[in-house]
Amino acid sequence: MLSSSKTDPNHRERWGYSFQWTDKHLPQEEIAALRAHYDELGSAALEKLQAIIGRKNIEINGGANCPFKPELYAILKEHHKEDEVLEQFWAELHSDPVWVDWEQIERAQKFFGRYALANSTAFALQGFIRENSASPGIAEVFARTGGFAIKNLLSRVIETFTWVIQVTTSLESIQPGGEGHISTIRVRLLHASVRQRILKLASTRPEYFPIEKYGAPVNDLDSMHAIVLFCCMPMWDSFPKMGIYPSKQEITDFIALFRYISYVVGSPNEYFETPEKAKAVMETMFLYELEPNKTSKILAHNFIAWLEDQPPPYLSRNFMEAGCRWMNGHDMCDALGLGRPSLYYYAVFAGHNVIVSTMARAQKLIPRLDRFIIQFSRKTLYNAVTDNAHLAGGAGPFDFKFVPSHDEKFGKEVDLLEGRGRKKLPRPVEHVFFGAFLIAVLVGVMLTFGGVKILMGLYGNDALRS
Ligand code: HEM
Numbered sequence: 001m002l003s004s005s006k007t008d009p010n011h012r013e014r015w016g017y018s019f020q021w022t023d024k025h026l027p028q029e030e031i032a033a034l035r036a037h038y039d040e041l042g043s044a045a046l047e048k049l050q051a052i053i054g055r056k057n058i059e060i061n062g063g064a065n066c067p068f069k070p071e072l073y074a075i076l077k078e079h080h081k082e083d084e085v086l087e088q089f090w091a092e093l094h095s096d097p098v099w100v101d102w103e104q105i106e107r108a109q110k111f112f113g114r115y116a117l118a119n120s121t122a123f124a125l126q127g128f129i130r131e132n133s134a135s136p137g138i139a140e141v142f143a144r145t146g147g148f149a150i151k152n153l154l155s156r157v158i159e160t161f162t163w164v165i166q167v168t169t170s171l172e173s174i175q176p177g178g179e180g181h182i183s184t185i186r187v188r189l190l191h192a193s194v195r196q197r198i199l200k201l202a203s204t205r206p207e208y209f210p211i212e213k214y215g216a217p218v219n220d221l222d223s224m225h226a227i228v229l230f231c232c233m234p235m236w237d238s239f240p241k242m243g244i245y246p247s248k249q250e251i252t253d254f255i256a257l258f259r260y261i262s263y264v265v266g267s268p269n270e271y272f273e274t275p276e277k278a279k280a281v282m283e284t285m286f287l288y289e290l291e292p293n294k295t296s297k298i299l300a301h302n303f304i305a306w307l308e309d310q311p312p313p314y315l316s317r318n319f320m321e322a323g324c325r326w327m328n329g330h331d332m333c334d335a336l337g338l339g340r341p342s343l344y345y346y347a348v349f350a351g352h353n354v355i356v357s358t359m360a361r362a363q364k365l366i367p368r369l370d371r372f373i374i375q376f377s378r379k380t381l382y383n384a385v386t387d388n389a390h391l392a393g394g395a396g397p398f399d400f401k402f403v404p405s406h407d408e409k410f411g412k413e414v415d416l417l418e419g420r421g422r423k424k425l426p427r428p429v430e431h432v433f434f435g436a437f438l439i440a441v442l443v444g445v446m447l448t449f450g451g452v453k454i455l456m457g458l459y460g461n462d463a464l465r466s
Pocket residue numbers: 137138141142145147155156157159160163164187190191194217218219222223224226227265267398399400401402403
């Protein structure tokens with residue numbers, strides 16, 4: 001018997017997403033425990049590396065300010081045998097957990113390239129705008145580290161994309177010693193640096209970052225939320241909203257890939273043991289961890305303002321707002337302070353969905369096309385991020401660029417973008433999407449008429465006679 005949502009005590013609904021609460025979902029005590037915990041081994045390893053750098057600095061420079069910034073991973077690689085903590089850290093990173101299945105990981109890596117456009121849309125409109133902006137603890141860390149300040153967004157997006165592409169480009173890349181594996185270790189050390197810096201500032205001025213409210217920066221709960229953003233949202237939220245329905249195999253494989261990434265990046269991995277458990281984590285986050293506040297509005301505003309009119313796609317603010325509303329619902333977008341564009345822009349976003357979902361269907365039907373798209377996206381995206389690596393700035397890959405200080409918190413920005421704007425010029429990408437929408441409507445109308453005609457042919461005469 002189907003239970004009514006109003007009377008069913010296990011029915012939950014938040015931000016337009018409804019689900020059944022089960023024993024796999026996380027109770028409040030477990031959420032609090034995860035918030036109170038973080039990657040202690042990563043933090044301890046960072047301190048040891050800093051001590052080695054300090055010693056080297058004294059040897060070479062007599063302790064004066066070092067003119068070059070040592071790269072943490074290179075120091076770890078060279079010195080891990082000299083220290084117990086570093087040795088444990090290195091051994092953990094380079095041993096395969098019993099549950100890892102490399103064939104499955106290799107299959108999973110194809111998911112990103114297979115649906116490259118849909119993944120990028122989901123990542124921008126849900127990942128950056130909803131999950132990062134509307135989760136108060138995560139948003140606060142980003143506001144403190146300037147990651148959503150307009151002048152820093154290009155480097156953030158390039159580095160995040162570079163990392164995603166590296167971990168999905170080939171099996172060797174994600175395996176110990178590979179490019180993606182090394183980048184993930186760098187990211188883990190980067191998170192430890194972010195945590196260390198913010199905790200230090202908060203120790204002299206607690207109101208700088210309310211640890212009792214948000215937990216330590218990049219705590220276990222926040223990290224699991226970030227993993228959910230990468231691997232669960234596409235499966236059960238963003239892709240279905242674009243008309244793409246990943247297969248059971250794709251879901252199981254992709255979650256397994258991110259379980260392994262959780263392991264390397266120092267985030268709890270057991271919650272991603274099965275798709276059911278992972279889905280329950282995602283739904284728990286929906287229920288308790290999305291609470292947009294003033295900081296969220298600033299982050300969402302800055303992200304859209306930065307993306308607006310960027311070459312090469314030259315997307316309009318209206319189009320992105322329509323996309324956000326399609327993907328995240330009106331309640332969330334109102335809470336984030338986004339505008340309400342006209343119906344035309346929803347039609348344009350619907351056209352985008354027609355394209356990505358038609359491509360997904362075609363790829364399922366034609367394996368050769370699927371292989372071609374995966375290879376093409378991998379190659380194009382890899383070359384794009386490699387060619388533009390210099391735009392990420394900083395002293396090295398995944399280094400700490402926006403070191404927070406007591407008074408620095410980034411606000412809503414407009415001035416930086418003044419003078420940009422192709423608002424009066426045509427927007428070719430949006431026109432293509434609108435064209436796809438019109439074709440889909442035309443095909444829909446023709447199919448409906450065709451169907452009605454066939455039905456009339458079959459039953460029309462009988463109906464007229466009776
Ligand atoms: C566990 C899953 C996570 C993954 C896979 C991940 C991935 C990354 C990547 C690839 C970067 C480098 C690109 C960039 O600068 O944006 C990065 C940087 C960063 N991440 Fe994460 N992240 C995760 C969780 C988190 C969480 C939960 C927070 C905050 C609460 C966070 C805060 C940051 C910050 C502040 C930086 C930038 C530091 C700087 O360059 O100054 N990350 N992360």
